[in-house]
Amino acid sequence: MIHQSSSSSRGLWIQTTATVALLGVALALVFFYAPLEAEQGFLQKIFYVHVPLAIVSLCAFVVGGLFAVQQLRTRSASWDMRSCVTIDLGLAFAVAALVCGSIWAKGSWGHWWVWNEPTLVSFLIIILLYAVYRPLRRSIDDPERQARFASVFAVIGAIFVPANFIAVRASSAYLHPRVLGASSQLPGEMALTFLVSLAAIALLFCTFYRFEMGARRARVALRALRRNANRREQAAAAAMARTATEPGA
């Protein structure tokens, strides 16, 4: 057990180091390798942080739904924890993507937010949808019911996210640029920089995921230890009380 824990923590430190290194490489490529875009110039550099954050967050919601399916099949608390962690982190990444996008919109369009833009509004709807996930969990005390309800929510959300994405892509009237896809004209240097940035943000997500899972598992183990300690304390107190009331004590 101790050996397994030490090799897992070594693996986590290697992954953390790889994440920092890849983020460094991605930043170097963004600012020193990728050419300036003809229309937007330096402002387009936001693309390399905004789009990967959005992609990783949407993928996280789908993966959270897949973990939730496993939870519903097996009734295992471990799958519920995985689903919950993935969705929590996905929401944090989605909010960061939204803020970055808003900053880009201000620089590019002169507005922080455009309400008649389907891409922006649909992304906000997804964030608001997943913002309900935590309050839903907290509103249910029974752990099994909580896990079941949260899993159903996560599965429905995971179906909604790609459906929503496809609907928005099919939309004809938009301001938001369509850089990725069949009609993409991204030059090689920009495409490489984008892929490295995407890998770095995805790795950052995976590293956060492992830290978060470790912290939540430790908290569960600690709760079990505390329960055992309380039980031992109560048993000791009961034994002392019995000794004190015994005749001739």
Place this chain on the structure above:
Amino acid sequence: MITAIAPALPLHTAGKYVAAAYIVLLLLVVVYAAVLGVRVAGMQREIAALADAEEQEDQ
């Protein structure tokens, strides 16, 4: 349409927007590390309290 007619912002104007966007990413990392640090410190305190309680029980 707006993007098509908007000229590229000069570096001194675009720079602050780009910096702000990358600061958001930095904040994501720093805030998460801080939250995790606080939680780990809390767990360490609880472990120490449990260890103390066990030691007293043994005595």
